[in-house]
Amino acid sequence: MADYNQLKNAAILTPTTGTDLGSTNNPYSNVYLSGNIAMSNGVIVTSTNVVSPKISSISFPGVVTAVLAAGGETITITGSGFSNVGGTPQVYVGTTVAPIVTYISSTSLTFTTPARSLGVYSLYVVNNDSGVGIYAPGISYSGTPTWTTAAGSIGSAQQGSSASFTVAATSDSVVTYSVKSGSSLPSGLSLNTNTGAITGTAPTPASQTTYTFTLTATDRESQTTDRSFSITILTALVITYLVVAGGGSGGGNYYGGGGGAGGLLTATSITLTASTTYAVVIGAGASSGAANGSNSSLIGTGLSVTTIGGGRGGGQYGGAAGTSGGSGGGSGAASAANNGSGTVGPPRQGYAGGLGYVYGGGGGGSGSVGVDGTTSASPYGNGGEGTNLASIINTTLATSSGVGYITGSEVQFAGGGGGSIDANQGNPAWTAIGKAGGGIGAKYVTGSNPGAGQANTGSGGGGGCHPGTSNGNGAAGGSGVVIIRYPGSTSAATGGTIIDTSGGYVTHIFKTTGTFSFVTGA
Numbered sequence: 001m002a003d004y005n006q007l008k009n010a011a012i013l014t015p016t017t018g019t020d021l022g023s024t025n026n027p028y029s030n031v032y033l034s035g036n037i038a039m040s041n042g043v044i045v046t047s048t049n050v051v052s053p054k055i056s057s058i059s060f061p062g063v064v065t066a067v068l069a070a071g072g073e074t075i076t077i078t079g080s081g082f083s084n085v086g087g088t089p090q091v092y093v094g095t096t097v098a099p100i101v102t103y104i105s106s107t108s109l110t111f112t113t114p115a116r117s118l119g120v121y122s123l124y125v126v127n128n129d130s131g132v133g134i135y136a137p138g139i140s141y142s143g144t145p146t147w148t149t150a151a152g153s154i155g156s157a158q159q160g161s162s163a164s165f166t167v168a169a170t171s172d173s174v175v176t177y178s179v180k181s182g183s184s185l186p187s188g189l190s191l192n193t194n195t196g197a198i199t200g201t202a203p204t205p206a207s208q209t210t211y212t213f214t215l216t217a218t219d220r221e222s223q224t225t226d227r228s229f230s231i232t233i234l235t236a237l238v239i240t241y242l243v244v245a246g247g248g249s250g251g252g253n254y255y256g257g258g259g260g261a262g263g264l265l266t267a268t269s270i271t272l273t274a275s276t277t278y279a280v281v282i283g284a285g286a287s288s289g290a291a292n293g294s295n296s297s298l299i300g301t302g303l304s305v306t307t308i309g310g311g312r313g314g315g316q317y318g319g320a321a322g323t324s325g326g327s328g329g330g331s332g333a334a335s336a337a338n339n340g341s342g343t344v345g346p347p348r349q350g351y352a353g354g355l356g357y358v359y360g361g362g363g364g365g366s367g368s369v370g371v372d373g374t375t376s377a378s379p380y381g382n383g384g385e386g387t388n389l390a391s392i393i394n395t396t397l398a399t400s401s402g403v404g405y406i407t408g409s410e411v412q413f414a415g416g417g418g419g420s421i422d423a424n425q426g427n428p429a430w431t432a433i434g435k436a437g438g439g440i441g442a443k444y445v446t447g448s449n450p451g452a453g454q455a456n457t458g459s460g461g462g463g464g465c466h467p468g469t470s471n472g473n474g475a476a477g478g479s480g481v482v483i484i485r486y487p488g489s490t491s492a493a494t495g496g497t498i499i500d501t502s503g504g505y506v507t508h509i510f511k512t513t514g515t516f517s518f519v520t521g522a
């Protein structure tokens with residue numbers, strides 16, 4: 001035989017024109033089997049089982065590399081030897097048959113995934129002649145990321161401040177985070193793609209602004225879950241605050257001096273911190289014959305203001321002196337050593353009590369910025385002349401003073417009350433906030449009881465006592481008040497009672513101890 005590769009035998013080879021059996025590099029490439037071949041070992045090779053199916057790759061929907069446990073996704077199988085002779089091939093995921101298989105060609109099939117629990121399963125293609133192809137890497141069933149951070153607001157930050165927020169999602173593999181295309185974080189903030197932390201410096205919008213954005217959680221199999229979140233940037237809330245402590249009580253027996261008003265502090269352009277609770281304490285006025293009035297305060301992040309209670313008025317006999325406080329109690333005797341001093345700061349909160357005279361106690365000191373009542377040419381002591389709340393708002397000074405009671409030529413009277421703030425300046429909204437003077441002194445002739453300081457008005461201490469009074473002691477001082485005012489037409493904060501929303505301002509008044517919070521921005 002000259003050339004084995006040119007062998008012809010029409011009895012076993014068809015078509016008869018195919019004379020080339022291949023070459024030494026490609027042996028028998030053109031052999032065509034029309035019948036069966038009986039092998040020496042007894043195996044019968046047929047034309048349908050000579051070539052078994054093979055799987056070279058599988059394609060998932062989109063960019064993912066896993067399918068969902070619920071099934072129902074379409075997967076494409078690429079390979080060779082797929083046959084639809086006798087029916088469509090079957091596809092097995094582990095031991096579960098795919099519900100739908102579509103034969104495309106001998107090199108391509110599609111199937112619909114059956115439901116399976118999470119894990120990796122072997123993948124098989126089985127032709128109807130029982131030829132089997134196996135995909136060694138298998139097919140992965142994986143859950144999509146699940147957000148553990150609730151949708152919606154993840155918090156707020158003060159404009160221009162350092163801000164920090166965190167979002168989180170879980171999966172059966174490592175999760176990373178990204179801002180979804182077409183969405184954006186507030187300027188100045190950035191997302192850590194590995195931890196979900198959102199940090200940076202909050203922007204400075206002209207007014208309170210809520211920024212909404214969408215984040216994507218992606219697991220190792222490229223499966224994704226989106227969720228919408230928001231961050232609110234709060235603008236600064238600038239307030240005017242007024243704090244007035246309770247006044248002291250009136251003096252003891254025998255022509256006692258008036259009690260001093262509680263200290264008064266005012267300020268403007270104070271910036272509150274958002275989402276912070278401030279504690280408000282209202283100082284009580286001292287009871288009849290007792291010691292100083294209690295302090296009032298407004299305390300929270302970046303703000304700590306305390307005003308001192310007014311001093312008790314002194315008594316005439318026995319040399320009892322008025323005590324010191326936010327304002328001093330009036331003297332019961334004609335001696336500077338016996339009238340209480342007011343605090344002189346910084347910051348100054350009030351003034352000394354007035355001097356007493358023979359049978360006439362001095363007035364309590366003013367708790368307002370006004371005339372110092374330390375020296376008085378009158379036979380009775382004046383409380384220092386009080387400024388009022390209206391002067392802060394309308395730039396108008398009050399001229400009221402707490403004074404001793406006097407009628408005609410009678411001068412033997414107990415001392416008057418301390419000074420106060422007075423808001424009744426033609427604006428009805430402010431009438432209830434402050435009243436002039438403390439309680440008036442007791443009248444000697446009638447033996448009437450002294451007047452008490454007015455509660456929650458910033459009034460001074462109680463009037464001094466006359467020996468003929470039934471209780472033998474001066475009257476109680478007025479309790480304190482805290483007033484907070486800020487620009488706006490609607491409330492941006494909680495706490496106290498809103499008493500005014502006119503003139504471009506909102507005003508809260510506190511008459512009892514409580515809290516104040518800036519919660520929504522201005």
